Amino acid sequence: MRWIWIDRFLEFHSGKRAVAVKCISMAEEHLHDHMPGFPVMPASLIIEAMAQTAGILVGEAGKFQQKVILAKIRRAIFYDLARPGECIELEAILESYSPEAASTSGTVRRAGQVIANIDLLFSHLDQNLSGIPFPRENFVFEKGPIQTLMTTIVCSDQIGLAENG
């Protein structure tokens, strides 16, 4: 994960469900252009926030041993906007998990109101390479940033960090 786009985890229930929060700030430069005079969080970045929330949920379910890559946006429906000064809550539920992939369903809320549904499919990269060589190290879950983020969890079950990364 090259950059962290969620602020903290409110809940983390291993292999089941995670809730993260992302607060939107006018200091984010892209908001100056999206849109000029009417800043709103781009839908693509709401999907990114969900992909990180759900991706870490999937990664932790495999003890961070798999390279978990967003493979497909199965469904993304937006009902309302998210604007600077607001915080959004991203709830991800792990629906299916197999050696090759995982799927999640997600709900985005702003002050308790649902503003989006985002369902994702993740690939376990090493299981879907068709024989193509790839780096061994887990570049998805670098230990430092993920470890920092995991220390923000407010409410959780027992979770574990991987030795690699």
Add this chain to the structure above:
Amino acid sequence: MPYTTAQIYQKVKEVLVDALGVDEEDVKPNARLMADLGAESIDFLDIVFRLEKAFSIKISREEIFPGDGFFSDSRLAADGRLTDEGLAVLKKQLSHIDFSGFEKDPRLAKLGDLFTVEAVVRFLEHKLNASGPAQD
């Protein structure tokens, strides 16, 4: 619970409409998942998960589609074709697929054409109703 072929077909149709974003009328029994409905490799994982949910069963990818390692094994596939061994392995593994016609010229480029809506229905029929015939 036993399912009739019509019930299975209807659910498969719903799964493919959701997974591939195609219109319901395009999902005909002989429609090929890749060439006609635009499925890519990652969609097969999505389809497997959606079928599991729709029918409340567990399916491994290798049961229904060839697994990831298959095509990189030179004993099974070489020079753009299935080897005799590869064909034998797939025929055994994927009993819902009709290989007649294909086996005369087992080019990998043509393999995707065998995975039709009908083949998926056949797979589920076999898996779901293994314990007995469906009751209408």
